Amino acid sequence: MNNLVNIDNLIMGRGQPLTLIAGPCVIEDAARVFEIASLLKSLTADLGIPFIFKASYDKANRTSIDSFRGPGPDEGLRILESVKRELCIPVLSDVHRIREVAAAADVLDVIQIPALLCRQTDLVLEVARTGKVINVKKGQFLAPWDVSNIVDKIRSAGNDRVVITERGVMFxxxxxxxxxxxxxxxQETGCPVVFDATHSVQLPGGAGKASGGQREYAPILAKAAVAAGADGVFIEVHPDPDHALCDGPNSLKTDGLAPLLSSLKRIREVA
Known part of the structure; x- marks a missing residue:
């Protein structure tokens, strides 16, 4: 079964270069998004690493009612469309409701199914029908072999452009x-598999009204995943993670990211 997915002439899958999906957890404002996206574009271009920019326009699954969710679909998609157009990079974000899907498909190169919604059949099928590349975040409650059922749902709608992202399971x-x-x-589903290094070190709800995290372990897990054959790495980054409005404890600082990416590229080449 084909293991390659083409995203705006970026090819992911077995035998291809390691792909990086990276960006802030949530869109805080347009200036911050362009700052991070520009830095990541320059860094990955220098290293020769294919890059997809990610940022959520609405974090609908926050721990607390008081948590920052982002600007919402209208403003968030406008910002992402500007990033895509002005920086000439593919963009990814997640959808939480069926009514968001059409507008998201008009802008996004990759539509992400959040981990906590990966078994929501109606949402999965609606996204599949767009024909867009779909990144399925494997739920924290699923075994790896259970993902084949999600892939089957997407393919039943005539869409074979599927990427699966591992983000850890509840322990x-x-x-x-x-x-x-x-x-x-x-990977036996025929889909490229990405490893989410930063959500895998998240401590869901661990800070009471917010999630905690252990970002110091993210580079270790990323290296292990690439050595194990992951086709891409998903990393949430921020210039000042301690003051990020979402998922700061498990996000990596943009400064110092270059050595990690260089190491991951070399591991991929060896593996």
């Missing part, structure tokens, strides 16, 4: 663990 309260066998198991 007791407020903790996640990664089983690296899952990368190979999920």
């Amino acid at each position: 007791g309260y407020n903790n996640l663990v990664v089983d690296f066998r899952g990368i190979r198991i999920m």
Whole structure:
């Protein structure tokens, strides 16, 4: 089964260069988004790493009612469309409701199904019918082999442009663990598999009214995942993670990202 997915002439999958999906957890404002996207574009161009920019326009699954969610679909998609047009890079964001899908498909190169919604059949099928590339975040509650059922749903709608992203599974309260066998198991679906290094070190709800995280372990897990055969790495980054409005504890600082990406590229080449 074909393991390659073409995203705006960026080809992901077995035998291809390692792809980076990176950006802030949420759109805080247009200036911050352009700052991060510009930096990542320059960095990945220098390293020769294919790059997809990600940012959520609405984090509908925050821990607390008081948590920052982002600017919403209208303003958020406008910002992402500007990033795509002005920086000439593909963009990714997630959808939470069926009524968002059409507008998102007009802008996004990759539509993401959030981990907590990956079994919502109607949403998955609506996204599949757009014909866009779909990045399915594997739910924290799923075994790797369960992902094949999600892929089957998408293919039933005539869409074979599917990427799967591993982000850890629940390991007791407020903790996640990664089983690296899952990368190979999920690749047997014929889909490229990406490893989400920063959500895998998240501590869901671990800070009471927000999620905690252990960002210091993200580089270790990223290297292990690439050595295990992951086709891409998903990393949330921010210039000042300690003051980020969402997922700061598990986000990596943009300064110092270059050595990690260089290491991941070399591991991919060896693996």
